[in-house]
Amino acid sequence: xxxxxxxxxxxxAPVEDQTLLTxxxxxxxxxxxxxxxxxxxxxxxxxxxxxxxMLGQNIVxxxxxxxxxxxxxxxxxxxxxxxxxxxxxxxxxxxEEGFIIKSINTxxxxxxxxxxxxxxxxxxGTFKLLMLMQENRDLxxxxxxxxxxxxxxxxNHWDNLDRTVERGYAGFSLWNWQKLPGFIDQRYIDYARAxxxxxxxxxxxxxxxxNALVLTPRYIDKVTALADVFRPYGIKVxxxxxxxxxxEIGGLETADPLDPKVKQWxxxxxxEIYQKIxxxxxxxxxxxxxxxxxxxxxxxxxxxGANMLADAVSPHGGIVMWRAFVxxxxxxxxxxxQAYSEFVPFDGQFRDNVIIQVKxxxxxxxxxxxxxxxxxxxxxxxxxxEFQLTQEYLGFSTHLVYLPKLFEEVLQADTYxxxxxxxxxxxxxxxxxxxxxxGMAGVANIGTDINWTGHPFAEANWYGFxxxxxxxxxxxxxxxxxxxxxxxxxxxxxxxxxxxxMIDSREAVVNYMTPLGLHHMMDTxxxxxxxxxxxNLSRADWNPVYYHKADSLGIGFDxxxxxxxxxxxxxxxxAKRFNDPKTTPEEFLLWxxxxxxxxxxxxGESLWNGIALKYQEGVDEVGTLIKTWGKMKPYxxxxxxxxxxxxxxxxxxxxxxxxxxCLLYFQQFSQQPLPAGVEKPAETLDxxxxxxxxxxxxx
Ligand code: GCW
Numbered sequence: 001x002x003x004x005x006x007x008x009x010x011x012x013a014p015v016e017d018q019t020l021l022t023x024x025x026x027x028x029x030x031x032x033x034x035x036x037x038x039x040x041x042x043x044x045x046x047x048x049x050x051x052x053x054m055l056g057q058n059i060v061x062x063x064x065x066x067x068x069x070x071x072x073x074x075x076x077x078x079x080x081x082x083x084x085x086x087x088x089x090x091x092x093x094x095x096e097e098g099f100i101i102k103s104i105n106t107x108x109x110x111x112x113x114x115x116x117x118x119x120x121x122x123x124x125g126t127f128k129l130l131m132l133m134q135e136n137r138d139l140x141x142x143x144x145x146x147x148x149x150x151x152x153x154x155x156n157h158w159d160n161l162d163r164t165v166e167r168g169y170a171g172f173s174l175w176n177w178q179k180l181p182g183f184i185d186q187r188y189i190d191y192a193r194a195x196x197x198x199x200x201x202x203x204x205x206x207x208x209x210x211n212a213l214v215l216t217p218r219y220i221d222k223v224t225a226l227a228d229v230f231r232p233y234g235i236k237v238x239x240x241x242x243x244x245x246x247x248e249i250g251g252l253e254t255a256d257p258l259d260p261k262v263k264q265w266x267x268x269x270x271x272e273i274y275q276k277i278x279x280x281x282x283x284x285x286x287x288x289x290x291x292x293x294x295x296x297x298x299x300x301x302x303x304x305g306a307n308m309l310a311d312a313v314s315p316h317g318g319i320v321m322w323r324a325f326v327x328x329x330x331x332x333x334x335x336x337x338q339a340y341s342e343f344v345p346f347d348g349q350f351r352d353n354v355i356i357q358v359k360x361x362x363x364x365x366x367x368x369x370x371x372x373x374x375x376x377x378x379x380x381x382x383x384x385x386e387f388q389l390t391q392e393y394l395g396f397s398t399h400l401v402y403l404p405k406l407f408e409e410v411l412q413a414d415t416y417x418x419x420x421x422x423x424x425x426x427x428x429x430x431x432x433x434x435x436x437x438x439g440m441a442g443v444a445n446i447g448t449d450i451n452w453t454g455h456p457f458a459e460a461n462w463y464g465f466x467x468x469x470x471x472x473x474x475x476x477x478x479x480x481x482x483x484x485x486x487x488x489x490x491x492x493x494x495x496x497x498x499x500x501x502m503i504d505s506r507e508a509v510v511n512y513m514t515p516l517g518l519h520h521m522m523d524t525x526x527x528x529x530x531x532x533x534x535x536n537l538s539r540a541d542w543n544p545v546y547y548h549k550a551d552s553l554g555i556g557f558d559x560x561x562x563x564x565x566x567x568x569x570x571x572x573x574x575a576k577r578f579n580d581p582k583t584t585p586e587e588f589l590l591w592x593x594x595x596x597x598x599x600x601x602x603x604g605e606s607l608w609n610g611i612a613l614k615y616q617e618g619v620d621e622v623g624t625l626i627k628t629w630g631k632m633k634p635y636x637x638x639x640x641x642x643x644x645x646x647x648x649x650x651x652x653x654x655x656x657x658x659x660x661x662c663l664l665y666f667q668q669f670s671q672q673p674l675p676a677g678v679e680k681p682a683e684t685l686d687x688x689x690x691x692x693x694x695x696x697x698x699x
Contacts, residue, residue, distance in 0.1 A: 005451025012053025098147025099125030152439030198466025376417030384439030397454025512618025
């Protein structure tokens with residue numbers, strides 16, 4: 001079935017397997033599903049749409065029970081007593097968002113029951129039922145009980161009010177502020193459907209590099225219109241709060257969080273928002289980071305700032321997500337250490353409705369970073385993880401990179417903070433330290449491009465983020481399979497082949513950009529392409545040379561006890577392991593160690609040869625990907641097949657560019673030839689250094 005990607009994983013393509021089709025048709029012969037709330041209404045609409053697409057038939061949704069029912073979709077309080085009694089135990093732990101899909105034998109025949117404690121649960125259950133059918137799963141003995149393991153499953157849009165998107169590579173911002181609130185773009189509704197289908201329940205509409213204007217009455221009306229669209233889908237709206245807003249739009253002379261007038265201003269502002277949006281989620285704040293104003297401008301702390309805002313929204317049940325992405329220009333030690341040093345001493349001092357939002361790694365969404373040492377180190381403070389779906393450092397929307405593989409690696413990393421098994425996932429889902437609020441944020445990769453994310457395969461990163469936010473223990477491979485089946489095809493040959501391609505794509509990008517623990521080697525500003533030579537930016541820690549520290553003796557950042565001692569921010573087991581190059585996992589080698597060019601790697605190669613071979617491996621992996629994709633032609637519609645083919649060709653060119661530029665640059669220090677098997681660079685180092693991209697997107 002042809003697609004331009006707009007339908008995402010909600011294509012509802014006709015079921016091709018005739019036996020399965022007949023079974024499904026029988027199962028949908030007599031459906032009980034009574035509407036009556038806005039959430040149930042959207043669930044019903046979705047069900048009709050899905051069934052029409054997949055089964056080629058319209059269904060009638062009966063508002064009253066009958067003995068003939070083959071499918072019953074109803075919240076627990078509306079089930080008949082026999083059925084609800086049989087589900088009592090499951091229903092008890094289901095919470096507000098969980099659902100059950102179960103085939104139950106009643107009156108001598110099987111009925112599929114979709115139930116939940118709430119209408120929200122029914123909506124999620126309906127989406128799941130449709131997804132299972134898109135995966136062509138057999139429903140006859142289905143028994144699924146699901147509820148989210150994380151409370152806040154939230155997208156962060158770095159969208160500006162002029163509709164540009166910071167680090168956005170898929171067009172402009174979806175939010176048409178000019179036409180809001182009067183004009184409701186169909187895309188808002190389809191955005192909400194897509195999110196609800198994977199359990200995303202929150203969206204921060206505006207950039208963390210914030211504009212106070214969004215807090216003025218005219219914009220609050222526009223935000224209200226979006227909140228009204230999203231509400232039936234269970235999606236709450238949040239805004240970024242510019243810390244200096246009381247000055248910029250409030251006419252005050254200060255934004256000092258301890259000043260009574262400032263406190264009063266934020267309280268009044270919150271009341272004003274909640275009057276229009278009673279379920280407003282709260283604020284996300286980037287403060288005292290990369291030039292953003294914050295409490296430190298007034299000699300106050302993150303605690304003072306976050307708690308002041310928390311007090312403003314708490315009467316309404318709102319929360320504050322306070323970001324830990326901070327690194328000071330005056331700190332001469334190691335950028336990787338700063339967030340931990342600034343935040344961990346405050347453990348236990350934040351209000352109950354504050355959650356600290358921490359990037360997955362200690363630097364900045366690099367192709368690979370070790371997990372952020374703050375995870376597990378603040379037992380008394382809720383911490384949420386922030387992943388980046390938009391591929392700022394991973395090839396924009398041009399490279400096929402399946403990010404759930406990266407997310408899984410971080411989530412399954414062991415912090416050892418409460419002994420072995422203290423994974424990041426357990427920190428995030430709150431189980432390690434019994435956290436009151438839990439959350440996972442994804443910096444959105446969504447824009448006005450027809451297919452939403454620029455690259456047809458980047459849709460999988462949005463999808464996979466939602467799935468992992470629902471359950472951080474999911475296997476990224478299973479997620480890839482679900483997505484492939486719903487988005488492209490159920491043909492086994494296709495699914496099995498492409499699932500492996502997606503899994504491998506993450507390591508490929510690490511190899512051709514930043515192998516063996518290298519990081520932050522991109523060009524300045526736009527971050528497009530390699531720039532390992534950059535050494536002239538105003539702040540030391542903005543320069544790639546700060547991170548790779550290549551010199552005639554070797555390469556890498558010494559973060560051992562005798563270096564910056566970043567290793568000591570990890571639990572003792574890990575600190576010990578990371579302190580010694582022999583016990584450091586090789587994928588993090590140059591993250592933690594500065595090593596001589598002839599240092600011997602586990603495979604016997606010298607470090608120089610090993611680096612060069614990794615770059616080549618990355619390029620080769622893209623080559624293989626192209627060949628494999630070529631064989632997928634019979635399974636994919638022509639439009640998407642060609643789009644992906646063209647993008648892969650660009651990816652290959654850019655992978656070679658990364659390899660050649662980085663190796664030529666490092667070769668000046670290693671003074672050694674490229675090992676056998678590594679292609680000779682097509683251009684000179686000066687050529688690569690001369691490239692300029694004034695109009696690269698996302699800046
Ligand atoms: O890495 C940097 C990005 C900025 C971004 C910042 C952040 C929104 O280059 O564009 O600003 O991270 O996460 O705050």
